[in-house]
Amino acid sequence: MDYDVIIVGAGPTGYMCAIKLIEKREDLRILIVDRGKSIEKRTCPVLNHQLSACPKNKNGQSCLPSCSMTCGFGGAGAFSDGKFNITTQFGGWLDEFITKEKILSLIKYCDQINLRFGATETITDPYTDEVRKIEQKAIGNGLMLLRANVRHLGTDQNLHILSKIYSYLVSKHVDFIFEKQCEDIIVENNEVKGILLEGDKKITAKNVVLGVGREGSSFLSNMLKRHNVTFTNNQVDIGVRVETSNIVMQDINKYLYEGKFIYSTSQGTTVRTFCSNPSGHVVIENDDGVILANGHSYADPNLGSENTNFALLVSHKFSEPFSDPNQFAKDVASLANRLSCGSVIVQKYGDLKRGRRSTPERIKKGFIRPTLKEAVPGDLGLCLPYKNLSSIIEMIEALNYVTPGIANDHTLLYGVEAKFFSARPKLSSSLESLEIKNLYCGGDGAGVTRGLAQAGASGVLIADKILEEY
Ligand SMILES: Cc1cc2nc3c(=O)[nH]c(=O)nc-3n(C[C@H](O)[C@H](O)[C@H](O)COP(=O)(O)OP(=O)(O)OC[C@H]3O[C@@H](n4cnc5c(N)ncnc54)[C@H](O)[C@@H]3O)c2cc1C
Structure with a gap:
């Protein structure tokens, strides 16, 4: 040998x-x-x-x-x-x-x-009094907080x-x-x-x-x-990357660094927050030619932004006869790639709720400056399936009780983000x-x-x- x-x-x-x-x-x-x-x-x-x-x-x-x-x-x-x-x-x-x-x-x-x-x-210590206060608000609104030392x-x-x-x-x-x-x-x-x-x-x-x-x-x-x-394998997670101001997220950023919540929607889907980046940047991930949204942040405060980003992911479980969940997610993400000419779409939450696309002008007028400059203003409603999009909206409204302000019109959503289950x-x-x-x-x-x-x-x-x- x-x-x-x-x-x-x-x-x-x-x-x-x-x-x-x-x-x-x-x-x-x-x-x-x-x-x-x-x-x-x-x-x-x-x-x-x-x-x-x-x-x-x-x-x-x-x-x-x-x-x-x-x-x-x-x-x-x-x-x-x-x-x-x-x-x-x-x-x-x-x-x-x-x-x-x-x-x-x-x-x-x-x-x-x-x-x-x-x-x-x-x-981080996830068992402080401050974290318990955050958890109390979360439980009261149907959100479960997951804990970790980060x-x-x-x-x-x-x-x-x-x-x-x-x-x-x-x-x-x-x-x-x-x-x-x-x-x-x-x-x-x-x-x-x-x-x-x-x-x-x-x-x-x-x-x-x-x-x-x-x-x-x-x-x-x-x-x-x-x-x-x-x-x-029968599962895949599909959703968006949310970008908001550090001010909206300040308690979670300070006491938890990453607030991991899961939520069961009225449609029976499960939505979770994932990979939160205080003072972070939204980035592009290339998964075998499919372009997805993701995020990161630097330990060096000089390299930080004014924004926090995190993913909101909806779990999709399939049953017979379908058996290729990863390809399903890639097809959804490819649609966003096509509409944005090879990039990801960015949309203001207010535009999404009004059923209209975000334009460069609307993004410019927004209070949150997108950290991923390459994202193309557009309409996530044209690429995310109804069940997925409505679950994300429900979760954002629930999160608004824990992090007041997250559901404001200026919050940015980048799509598509997907997590493939091998x-x-x-x-x-x-x-x-x-x-x-x-x-x-x-x-x-x-x-x-x-x-x-x-x-x-x-x-x-x-x-x-x-x-x-x-
Ligand atoms: C942008 C981004 C941010 C993330 N942030 C976090 C985070 O903050 N915290 C966290 O816990 N996780 C994070 N993750 C997830 C984390 O990186 C992964 O869970 C972890 O790296 C998985 O480790 P792994 O060893 O299984 O595989 P990987 O880290 O993916 O390594 C697999 C390696 O195998 C090589 N490889 C694949 N196929 C072949 C082949 N046929 N021949 C030879 N080499 C091959 C690849 O080149 C690759 O280098 C992030 C992921 C991304 C993309």
Whole structure:
């Protein structure tokens, strides 16, 4: 065998797995393969404001199959806001495999790694009197508050931590192959034997870990289906990114940093707030050519804006005969891309309620200055399904009791934002495939997690199982 462990994907699943392995057994031969670039080479003209939208759309060029925003060392979270949520209440479904206590101990291990490599000591406390007051208003209006201790790394600090982790792994003789795609796994007698890299290069290993993230989830399911692995998935989350003034959000920003609420609408849908960015910026996310709204914020206050943004997502669960929820979300988002000529739509809440499009003039007259200048004023009512849009409106009206002012005419909505649920292969409690021995699937790509903390925890869980053999 060329390696003891090959890890496909250098996101939190991959690098936390490698750290745990190497800390316990320095002699292990480990290879990490990622189709994106190493951390210092990851850059995007959109991120640097050199281009106003993804080059694929404006110039006909394409960074695909490897978009530097979401691929490469650090994975999708590299340019993220880096909110490290210490909780089992959200961020993934590891509780379907292991106990909540075990999840917390794995998350805390990852948190310690981040601290060792330079993360801030500051962490939010979700059990203060102020938070209880916010919760009281929420419960009274049908909103449930989810709690977490949040360590906000910030995009700038996150990159710094990732650079240090990368150098550490290199110093421990972990091998890396960047800018090469894993195309297949080698399987003999239902046991994994290695991977096939693009260009038909075979690399053998005793164990293979697939931590390919949401970007790699289609690759993972298509490839494993060829090896007769069975999958489940019936859900997708679709919605908008809301942008309002920091003043409207000040209590939540101050006492919680991120207010996570869930709400059951009169239509039977569930809406949740997600990924809140105080003093943040709305950004574009390129998901395999589909342009989506997202958001981030910097730890450095000098780089902050006057606005807070967060996502409002409606969960859509499908039943027979439909079985492709991710494609449904991509089709909805593509409609917004088409109407905005390859970007995302921005609309004032007041315009949405009046059933009219936002025009550049109406946005200009608004009190909230959009932080995503490239978003095209338009009408979300033309692309979001009725059930989705009316659920979002209901949630905004409910939130108005907790954060008075959020339902004012000037609040901006960017669409479409979507969170894809990766199809999940059949896995053991240590995330080993029940159909292919020594093959492990973790993180967002395997439908196991949805966030930095649980993704990292899934990598450590896998490492612990592999270490049992050594
Ligand atoms: C803009 C943005 C902001 C976010 N903010 C937060 C936040 O504040 N807090 C939070 O908890 N979460 C946040 N997230 C989510 C978080 O980043 C992910 O949950 C996390 O990165 C998932 O980790 P992962 O290891 O499963 O996969 P990823 O981080 O996606 O890494 C997967 C890696 O696999 C590689 N890959 C895929 N397919 C292949 C292949 N075939 N061959 C080789 N390599 C491959 C990709 O290039 C990628 O680098 C954010 C995400 C985005 C996009």
